[in-house]
Amino acid sequence: MTTDDPHPRRAARAARRARSRTRTALLLLVVLLGLTLDLPATAPVRATATSRTVVQEKNVVRTVVGLGDSVPAGSACDCDPYVSLVGGALATRQGTGVATENLAAAGLTTRGLLDQLDDDATRRTLLAADLTIITIGANDFDSDTVTDDDCGPGNGLACYHDDLVRLRANMDAILARVRALQPRRGTRVLVTGYWNVFMDGAVARAEGAAYVTNSDGLTRAVNATLAASANAAGARYVDLYTPFKNGGDDTALLAEDGDHPAATGHRLIAREVLSAILR
Structure with missing residues (x-):
């Protein structure tokens, strides 16, 4: 069955x-x-x-302010200075409008910038800044004595000792004032160094070996001072010495006076500043 x-x-x-x-x-x-x-x-x-949304919003730059000397002012270059280039690049990257306020002035010293920071219009501009870029310090030093024996690295830059001390004190005061004007979270301050505080490239070489050696030694000391001040204030230091010297001769990056950046130099500075912002 x-x-x-x-x-x-x-x-x-x-x-x-x-x-x-x-x-x-x-x-x-x-x-x-x-x-x-x-x-x-x-x-x-x-x-x-949620966190990602907050970070993206916080990192948006709406206003860029430039402070400093003839470098950010764009002197000796019939071109857009690096401050404007940075603002334009950020606008493209973010897909937003970015206002650029360039308050830099040729011949300005750190003492002069401190005085400028007492101006009401300058203070109002900085209050609205999301990103402040500062290039200052070269005009604090006298190039007329650079070839003197006691102005070289072999003698500890003795002739510039007091100027370097004042540079540090003034930079500390500048960054403290800028920070005090920007209490909002997410604001950023960048301080650039120099490729040379005096002339460089072919124009500098025409002045002789002592000029090249001593101005380079002083530039390194100035950059170290600027970097130390920036780090102490919580700002970001942007090295320009290394990228300018990368090819061994920065003549092509400089205007005819051998002192200020040409259009190629401003584009290089803008790239370095943007790289620092993204980091």
Whole structure:
């Protein structure tokens, strides 16, 4: 006597239906447990998305302010100075409007910048700044004595000792005032160094070996002072000495006076500043 089901296909369908009902019941149970226990699996996803939105909003730059001497002012170069280039590049990258306020002035010293920071119009401009870029310090030093024996690195830059001390004190005061005017979270301050505080490239070489050696030694000391002041104030220092010297001769990056950046030099500075911002 056989026990086989006379309708095997019907039995198979019934078995599949039973398994499907079991799976559905299990899935429903999992969902109900998740809702009841408020499982943490979804919490980090919501937090991450929220954090990312906040970071993107905080990093948006709407106003760039340039402070300093003839370098950010664009002297001796019939071109857009690096402050404007940075503002334009940020606008393109962000897809937003970026206002650029360039308050730099040829011949300005650190003492002169401190006086400028007392001006009400300057203070109002800095209050609105998301990014402030400062290039200052070269005019604090006298190039007429650079070839003197006691003005070289071999003698510890003795003739410039007092000027370097004043540079540090003035830079500390400048950064303190700028920071005090920008209490909002997310504001950034960048301080650039120099490729040379005096003339460089072919024009400098025409002045003789002592000029080249001593001006280079002073530039390194000035850059170290600027970097130390920036780091102490929580600002970012942007090295320009290394990229300008990268090819060994920066003549092509300089205007005809051998002192100020040409259009190529301003584009290089803008790239270095943007790189620092992105870091």
